[in-house]
Amino acid sequence: MAGNSDPLTPRAKLAVTAGKAVAAASRAAGRGSGSVIGGRVALKLDPDLLARLAQNLDVILVSATNGKTTTTRLIAEALGAAGPVVSNALGANMPAGITSALAGGSDAKFGVIEVDEKYLAGVARDTDPKCIALLNLSRDQLDRAAETRMLAENWREGLAGSKAVVVANADDPLVVWAASSSPNVVWVAAGQMWKDDAWSCPSCGGVMQRPGDDWYCGECGFRRPTPSWALSGDHVLDPHGSAWPIHLQLPGRANKANAASSAAVAAVFGVPPQVALERMYQVQAVAGRYDVVQFQSRDLRLLLAKNPAGWLETFSLIDPPPTPVILSVNARGADGTDTSWLWDVDYTRLTGHPIFVIGDRKLDLAVRLEVANQSFQVCENLDQAVQQAPPGRIEVIANYTAFQDLRRRVGN
Numbered sequence: 001m002a003g004n005s006d007p008l009t010p011r012a013k014l015a016v017t018a019g020k021a022v023a024a025a026s027r028a029a030g031r032g033s034g035s036v037i038g039g040r041v042a043l044k045l046d047p048d049l050l051a052r053l054a055q056n057l058d059v060i061l062v063s064a065t066n067g068k069t070t071t072t073r074l075i076a077e078a079l080g081a082a083g084p085v086v087s088n089a090l091g092a093n094m095p096a097g098i099t100s101a102l103a104g105g106s107d108a109k110f111g112v113i114e115v116d117e118k119y120l121a122g123v124a125r126d127t128d129p130k131c132i133a134l135l136n137l138s139r140d141q142l143d144r145a146a147e148t149r150m151l152a153e154n155w156r157e158g159l160a161g162s163k164a165v166v167v168a169n170a171d172d173p174l175v176v177w178a179a180s181s182s183p184n185v186v187w188v189a190a191g192q193m194w195k196d197d198a199w200s201c202p203s204c205g206g207v208m209q210r211p212g213d214d215w216y217c218g219e220c221g222f223r224r225p226t227p228s229w230a231l232s233g234d235h236v237l238d239p240h241g242s243a244w245p246i247h248l249q250l251p252g253r254a255n256k257a258n259a260a261s262s263a264a265v266a267a268v269f270g271v272p273p274q275v276a277l278e279r280m281y282q283v284q285a286v287a288g289r290y291d292v293v294q295f296q297s298r299d300l301r302l303l304l305a306k307n308p309a310g311w312l313e314t315f316s317l318i319d320p321p322p323t324p325v326i327l328s329v330n331a332r333g334a335d336g337t338d339t340s341w342l343w344d345v346d347y348t349r350l351t352g353h354p355i356f357v358i359g360d361r362k363l364d365l366a367v368r369l370e371v372a373n374q375s376f377q378v379c380e381n382l383d384q385a386v387q388q389a390p391p392g393r394i395e396v397i398a399n400y401t402a403f404q405d406l407r408r409r410v411g412n
Contacts, residue, residue, distance in 0.1 A: 039096030121158020321352030
């Protein structure tokens, strides 16, 4: 329980104070939220600070390739019914950003923390979480991220014997294999639209069989576990077989899946599904994602898609043709500099939409769309794309830094 005793040593308090000062200076200089630089300074002064900040909290870690920022926000909203929550809601999900977030929550009961996949094992070691939510694993940032099975192995080894309740997606074989080393797993049937990273068995390398929604390895017998929670249309089925309606302001099947996992996490802490799901309705947008903004007298809906699995889910959200679509792709450090992933995205799903292409790597994307037989226009910037788009709301899909550029341009 938080607030029982002060866990911070004088050195830790100094580290927190210094980190906050540096973060404030960074914000004042217009260099972003300052949470990462502030956390780095704090950890330099006290390398054990993350563990100290976490020791009076019930910590929940959320990790995945896609959906972790949104799911973190939904869980934080749901657990607010049981006590004050501190969270890294803006997505600074490596140790420095996490340390900054926890330093701001001195009277919190829960710490709901999004964690980058590569750092999950280390952050779990430092924070002694009560619960860990594992949603999915797919290819991302090809130039520097480990191949997906290596990430799954990292999770599997890092979580072996963990005391945490692991809430894991039963439909993703990589997640199931990673979570199976944990003694206490709650399985959620959250679905898996993108299957291209899960055709071979992570346990033995055999070929996965996928009859219907089921999956199993024909060679070693590794198979889908029986879920106790499930997403079923617009409802979450709980372990007692009750169906609870999902009402979200966030669009799409992927967010219903995030809500199902979030309800299972909330139940670990005694928050009933009905209460958890009602609270999730409050979330309208997450760090600008799904926001509809006005720009040049037009409505633009901003959608983030960082990798093939994310683009696939996003295509299912957009309004039908002839809704205009603007696509923006960068390949800066935070995106991964390798754009070969564009060839894994099925752009034929955009047939019938007027398409406008912008971003640092607009020519890479143009070649890909050409091969997919799509008609499109390459534009210099957002302003030009919006001016050329036919009437109606415009769907704008961008990868990570391209999305940040767009938010700055529209003043969001």
